[in-house]
Structures are given as structure tokens and as C-alpha cells.
């Protein structure tokens with residue numbers, strides 16, 4: 389799949405601009421703060437419905453404008469698809485082939501993308517939030533079932549947490565078991581899907597890592613808790629856990645167990661990568677996970693996602709840069725950097741120069 393055209397209107401620092409992307413490598417160049425990442429973010433937003441850097445969509449609207457509009461024309465093996473998002477102060481509208489879609493799940497997954505930037509270091513070095521976000525975004529792009537389970541789980545979790553803060557003890561005792569039943573069912577689906585996904589991701593990430601490091605390091609990924617059996621078995625175990633944690637949850641006022649607290653263990657040469665790896669090691673491990681994600685999307689949908697590499701070339705050493713470029717041949721890639729010459733070594737690409745939210749030059753291969 390690929391993005392052929394991207395139109396931005398009042399999106400971030402763009403007033404109105406249209407990008408044409410080719411297959412293969414598209415390179416956005418320009419000085420700092422000109423709009424390279426903003427353009428990449430727009431593509432990611434249309435694929436995932438989530439912004440990269442912010443919690444509130446309204447920040448995507450150009451300062452002073454009423455709403456932002458992002459539209460992409462894409463080509464998939466099922467034909468051409470147009471995706472459009474209109475972002476208003478407090479809501480958004482999504483359009484698929486010009487028709488309004490009511491639910492985000494029907495919009496997501498039409499176009500898939502994998503994003504990598506220097507910030508992805510957090511995936512290795514930070515707390516579990518980042519790794520859960522990675523899993524949630526990645527699995528949601530390939531499984532509508534997961535996306536729905538996750539939305540329902542979050543909604544019930546919110547209600548459960550509200551109930552835990554109630555004063556009326558009889559109300560709590562009456563209602564909590566009802567929530568716990570439903571929570572366990574969705575939690576089990578999430579856990580089972582994550583387990584399945586990690587089983588596919590782990591060997592591919594290990595292979596990518598061995599490739600990037602010439603076999604000098606081994607990377608392995610695994611869920612931090614092991615669950616046996618199918619969804620039903622997992623659900624009854626989780627239900628038991630919710631029951632067992634009830635007292636503590638009531639004391640603390642929130643739900644202390646469940647997939648919203650689970651994590652992935654990332655090991656480099658057998659040692660926990662968190663708080664142990666160097667910046668370069670963490671970056672390479674994160675990149676390997678993203679390259680594995682590309683492979684999984686290929687496997688599941690039969691076509692490669694759009695790969696977005698934001699500002700990562702200058703952070704990698706020469707050998708890893710070259711390896712990365714060779715690895716992504718055949719994948720449409722949107723790559724941002726300040727100096728294309730220094731990082732691409734004459735690789736054939738569609739070069740787009742950006743200044744202050746405007747395209748100021750384009751060089752087709």
C-alpha cells in the first residue's frame with residue numbers, strides 16, 4: 389500500500405499544501421521547525437487516528453484557524469481509497485472515500501503505517517506505558533476485534549474505577565461483580581491477542597536486530613506475565629485476579645491488575661534492556677521492533693505498510709544507516725532529515741524541500 393497524495397489544510401503550520409509521494413523512498417528535507425515532522429504526523433494520523441505527540445487533537449489545528457483538514461489518496465491491493473479527517477476544536481469527522489464514517493474502528497486499518505523517530509527510545513527505556521501504547525496502536529491497526537475490545541475494556545475500566553471511589557458500600561458490592569465479569573471477558577481478548585502478536589513479533593525483531601548489529605547482540609521480547617490456555621481460561625483467571633485485588637483496589641481507588649498494567653520484557657543479550665542499554669543499543673532495539681512490525685503488517689495484510697522515519701538517520705552510525713536503507717527496499721517510506729546528502733548516499737528518492745509549511749522544491753528520481 390502507499391500514499392499517493394496528501395493534502396493538508398490548516399494542519400499544524402501548513403495553511404494549504406499538497407504532497408505527491410512516489411513508491412519507495414520519499415525524503416522531506418528542510419531546516420529545523422519547518423514542518424517535516426508535521427507532514428509525517430498527518431500520514432500517521434490518517435492511518436491510526438492518533439497523533440504522535442499530543443493528547444488533544446485540537447493542537448493539530450493551525451493557530452487561528454477553525455478546523456484542520458487532512459486528506460490522503462492511497463493505493464491498496466483492494467483499490468484506491470481516500471481517507472480524510474476534519475479536526476474541530478472538540479470533535480472530529482472521518483471520511484472514507486468521501487463518506488462519513490461514524491466509528492473510528494471502521495476508519496482505522498484501511499491504511500497502515502509504522503512510525504519511527506528518536507523518541508522511540510522511550511519504548512525501551514521508559515516505563516510500561518510506552519510499550520502498551522506500541523502494542524495497542526500496532527495490534528489495533530491489524531485487528532478490528534482488538535481495537536473494539538480495547539475501547540470497551542477502557543470504558544468499563546473507567547466505570548469500575550469510578551465505582552471504587554463510591555461511598556455506598558452496598559452499591560459497590562452489588563455492582564462490582566457485574567463489571568468484573570465484563571472486564572474479564574474483554575481483558576482476556578486483549579491478553580490473548582497480545583500474546584499472539586508478541587509470538588510473531590519476537591522472532592522477527594530478533595532477526596532484524598541481528599541484521600542491524602551483524603549478530604553482535606541478541607534481542608528478545610516476551611510478555612511480563614505468562615497466560616495459559618484459550619480466552620475462556622484466561623478470562624476466568626483474570627476474573628479471579630479482579631476479585632482478589634478488590635480490597636486493595638477499593639483502598640487505592642483504582643483497578644490495580646489487568647492488561648492496562650501489563651508490560652513487555654525486552655532483553656538484550658539476556659539482560660533487561662530498560663535501565664541497562666546504551667542510547668545506541670536502545671535505539672537499535674526499538675528500530676528492530678519497528679522493522680518487525682513492518683514484517684507483521686506484510687504478513688497479515690499481504691502488503692507493506694507506509695514506513696515513516698522521522699529524523700532517525702543522523703542518530704544511527706554509518707553501517708546501521710546503510711543496513712536500514714537496504715532493509716526497507718520495496719516499502720514506501722517517508723523519511724525526514726535536515727541534510728539528505730549526508731545520510732542517503734545517493735539512494736534514489738523523491739526529494740521534497742520544505743520551508744515554513746510550504747514545499748519549496750521537489751526533485752523526482
Ligand SMILES: Nc1ncnc2c1ncn2[C@@H]1O[C@H](COP(=O)(O)OP(=O)(O)OP(=O)(O)O)[C@@H](O)[C@H]1O
Nearest residue numbers: 400401420421422423424425426447448449450451
Ligand atoms: N497548531 C499549530 N499551528 C501553527 N504552527 C504549529 C502548530 N503546531 C506546530 N506548529 C509549528 O510547526 C513548526 C514545524 O514543526 P515540525 O515539528 O514539523 O518541524 P520539523 O521541520 O520537523 O523540524 P525539526 O527538524 O526541528 O524536527 C514548529 O515551529 C511548530 O511551532
Ligand SMILES: [Mg+2]
Nearest residue numbers: 424425699724
Ligand atoms: Mg521534526
